Amino acid sequence: MTTTGPTTSQNGPGEGPQGAGGLPGQQGAAPAAGRSFAGMFDAICTNIAGAVHGKADVIRLTVTCLVAGGHLLIEDVPGVGKTTIAKALARSVDGHFGRVQFTPDLLPSDVLGSSVWNQRNGAFEFRAGPVFHNLVLSDEINRASPKTQSALLEAMAEEQVTVDGTTYPLPRPFMVVATQNPLEHQGTFPLPESQLDRFLMRLSVGYPDRTAELALLVEEDHGDRLDRLRPVVSTEDVLAMAAAASRVxxxxxxxxxxxxxxxxxxxxxxxxxxxxxxxxxxxxxxxxxxxxxxxxxxxxxxxxxxxxxxxxxxxxxxxxxxxxxxxxxxxxxxxxxxxxxxxx
Missing domain, CATH: 1.10.8.80 (Magnesium chelatase subunit I, C-Terminal domain)
Incomplete structure (x- = not known):
């Protein structure tokens, strides 16, 4: 996915906050010619495994969550690869990627976007926040205040955002991958039940086994593995897979x-x-x-x-x-x- 920082500004309401031309793909489309559902599913998992060692079950559940149209909460101690999994998933799909680093001083407008006065036009224009992407990494979501956490509720439940009385649709597919440290760690705010219920899955990465951790330590190109990942499916493929799964x-x-x-x-x-x-x-x-x-x-x-x-x-x-x-x-x-x- 194309990576964009949290301060990304996109087109105003007249052009649509998804960017010029929106996103291609229609629900109900057939899978790409010559590629089966299982083949594309395995291709995404294999691609992610190129940057994440020894976590095949976690990877398959992550991809399942994506295709099912759900949102994912990854909860574990720091340093076990939560953010790496999210980035590897984003790089495996040819779409748009946004990241928000949640901190105690983060505001809802930093996530959703805000209306900005345009002196040239003499009117307010909406500048979309990082939530207007196919996959949004909400890193350490439980470090932000409940007010900022709740900014994602409408987006996660209805795939739309309402700012200043105007509702903007989000691109499809749309997925929030949030990471959080256990609540006993300092400086965290527990997620309310209403928001937890909007996450399709909660996963724990866990420490790697001895073989995987040894491979991680001895490989010379560990830092480059994530950067070398390339998309193996498009957003149209993901929507087609979702439509095919709905017919099971x-x-x-x-x-x-x-x-x-x-x-x-x-x-x-x-x-x-x-x-x-x-x-x-x-x-x-x-x-x-x-x-x-x-x-x-x-x-x-x-x-x-x-x-x-x-x-x-x-x-x-x-x-x-x-x-x-x-x-x-x-x-x-x-x-x-x-x-x-x-x-x-």
């Missing part, structure tokens, strides 16, 4: 299984906040992408189980009794999966 068959019994998971979470004493309808829809969409990436045109319960923890764990809130017992959200979701009957 879901049996009524499997849809009922998702409803059962959500209903049990809402009635369970383990949770004080259960699975939302948005979470169930997100899990279904991600499961469709997972099935298509495996070369199938139907979703199985195993697809749902594989994705349930990264899609659901950050959206639920444990009851005080569960927290006192030392249970984590991931463990609670696993127990929910274990106790909910699977359709045959």
């Amino acid at each position: 068959y879901v049996a009524e019994a499997l849809a009922a299984y998702l409803v059962d998971l959500a209903d049990r979470s809402r009635r369970s004493a383990t949770f004080s906040l259960g699975i939302s309808p948005r979470a169930a829809l997100g899990l279904l969409g991600a499961a469709r992408v997972h099935a298509a990436a495996d070369g199938r045109d139907y979703v199985t319960p195993d697809d749902v189980k594989h994705l349930a923890r990264p899609v659901l764990a950050h959206r639920v809130v444990l009851a005080p009794e569960s927290q006192l017992q030392g249970m984590t959200a991931e463990e609670a979701v696993s127990e929910l999966l274990r106790t909910t009957p699977v359709p045959s």
